[in-house]
Amino acid sequence: MNWDVIVVGGGLAGLTSAAYLGRAGKRVLLLERAENLGGRGTSRNHEGFDFSSGLHALYGGGAAAEVLGDLGVEISAAPAPIAGALISLEGSTHAMPVGFVTLMASDLLGFAEKVEAAKVLYEIDRAPIDSVPELPLSVYLAAIAPTRRVREVVAAILRTVTYSRSARLVSARVAVRQMRRASRDGVRYLHGGWAGLTAGLARAALHAGVDVRVAQNVERVVHDGRVRGVVVSGQRVACDKVVLAVGPRAAESLTGEDLGADSLVPMRASCLDVALTSLPVPRHRFVVGVDEPFFFNVQSEVARLAPEGAALASVVEYLEPAEHGDRGRLEAVFDRLQPGWRQTAVRAQFLRSITVMGAHPTPGTGRGVTTHVPGLFVCGDWITSGVGEILSDAALGSGREAAHHAVEDSGHEREPARARVA
Numbered sequence: 001m002n003w004d005v006i007v008v009g010g011g012l013a014g015l016t017s018a019a020y021l022g023r024a025g026k027r028v029l030l031l032e033r034a035e036n037l038g039g040r041g042t043s044r045n046h047e048g049f050d051f052s053s054g055l056h057a058l059y060g061g062g063a064a065a066e067v068l069g070d071l072g073v074e075i076s077a078a079p080a081p082i083a084g085a086l087i088s089l090e091g092s093t094h095a096m097p098v099g100f101v102t103l104m105a106s107d108l109l110g111f112a113e114k115v116e117a118a119k120v121l122y123e124i125d126r127a128p129i130d131s132v133p134e135l136p137l138s139v140y141l142a143a144i145a146p147t148r149r150v151r152e153v154v155a156a157i158l159r160t161v162t163y164s165r166s167a168r169l170v171s172a173r174v175a176v177r178q179m180r181r182a183s184r185d186g187v188r189y190l191h192g193g194w195a196g197l198t199a200g201l202a203r204a205a206l207h208a209g210v211d212v213r214v215a216q217n218v219e220r221v222v223h224d225g226r227v228r229g230v231v232v233s234g235q236r237v238a239c240d241k242v243v244l245a246v247g248p249r250a251a252e253s254l255t256g257e258d259l260g261a262d263s264l265v266p267m268r269a270s271c272l273d274v275a276l277t278s279l280p281v282p283r284h285r286f287v288v289g290v291d292e293p294f295f296f297n298v299q300s301e302v303a304r305l306a307p308e309g310a311a312l313a314s315v316v317e318y319l320e321p322a323e324h325g326d327r328g329r330l331e332a333v334f335d336r337l338q339p340g341w342r343q344t345a346v347r348a349q350f351l352r353s354i355t356v357m358g359a360h361p362t363p364g365t366g367r368g369v370t371t372h373v374p375g376l377f378v379c380g381d382w383i384t385s386g387v388g389e390i391l392s393d394a395a396l397g398s399g400r401e402a403a404h405h406a407v408e409d410s411g412h413e414r415e416p417a418r419a420r421v422a
């Protein structure tokens, strides 16, 4: 059989792309090399605790919400509670200044710093988004928050919503937009973890007639000026078009093409998720580090992720590009915020250094879904150009966009959307 489109990779991007292609009437084969679908967007249940691949939250107001609505995927989730959120600085915790009242009540800043912080938070919340410069977040923060303490507190909050340690690698506009989505459109924690998102997208793909196969490692994309097929376990499978929904390095090695991977800087983190029979300090369930780049969160307080009375607590450390995680540092955060946790811990998952997003949304860089090989498209959370999204919004948004391009593609040569550096 000659497939219209083969989608390589069954993560969130690949499933999205396949579902749209199937709905457009294409004969679609999706090949995933792992035994299960979902890639980084999944979760596994161990003795009643749902572990995702580290701490995950679904933001409203972006491409993911649009795609889920389009495809009729319903997500079972609870809103993230912001009341009681804390900031950790120099070993002690303080109320997080999320609004005027919490800012004025906080003992974190002096009066003049509070006035400055109020202006900065107002600017981030209210300035027309087009007036926020397409500059690195570090440059923008230095301009709007001259006082170091204020800047550090605001940077820590923005780090939590963008997942990036490196403010110099993140677009200020992207960070501000993500912050607004958190405050206006809401953030949700999924009941049962991120497997629910994968399952919903997989159902949409199957419903659209996509042939979904797991444990299929694609070895190569065959192309000679246009796509001819893929090679799986030494066998060639013919198709007219390919959507590669794998990471940038994998996409380059499957095609032998330069897809700009060298110019992309992945966003990485280290995560420790711990299943606890009880939470030693219930007050400490949402804590953002200012002088240490961590975020501690107990999502099971609102989402169904743990048996009754038990808790699933997580800490994530945002990493610099060349840095590696360290379990001891994450355990030290638990020791400080949840003393006695070791006595109630029944299982732990440590991810030393996981790619959160395939590329930083750095101003002047980015890659789109088309390539210079006719019939070959790419998608995934490393596609930041054109789609203009981050994290799972980039995965679902680029999956949709790659599908649209593949449907429209006439097979003629076109200018590729290449990675570029300012």
Ligand SMILES: Cc1cc2nc3c(=O)[nH]c(=O)nc-3n(C[C@H](O)[C@H](O)[C@H](O)COP(=O)(O)OP(=O)(O)OC[C@H]3O[C@@H](n4cnc5c(N)ncnc54)[C@H](O)[C@@H]3O)c2cc1C
Residues within 6 Å of the ligand: 008, 009, 010, 011, 012, 013, 014, 031, 032, 033, 034, 037, 038, 039, 040, 041, 053, 054, 055, 056, 057, 058, 059, 163, 216, 217, 218, 219, 245, 246, 247, 250, 269, 271, 354, 355, 356, 357, 379, 380, 381, 382, 390, 391, 392, 393, 395
């Ligand atoms: C710790 C952590 C926290 C996160 N938090 C959030 C959050 O709070 N909010 C949010 O929106 N996003 C979050 N994300 C990001 C989100 O999980 C990802 O953006 C999304 O899952 C990426 O999906 P993807 O399809 O692009 O890539 P992947 O999930 O990496 O999927 C790629 C798939 O391709 C398959 N594959 C690779 N090579 C081949 C081959 N040769 N043949 C066949 N298959 C192949 C892989 O097995 C994999 O299944 C987080 C990620 C992490 C790791």
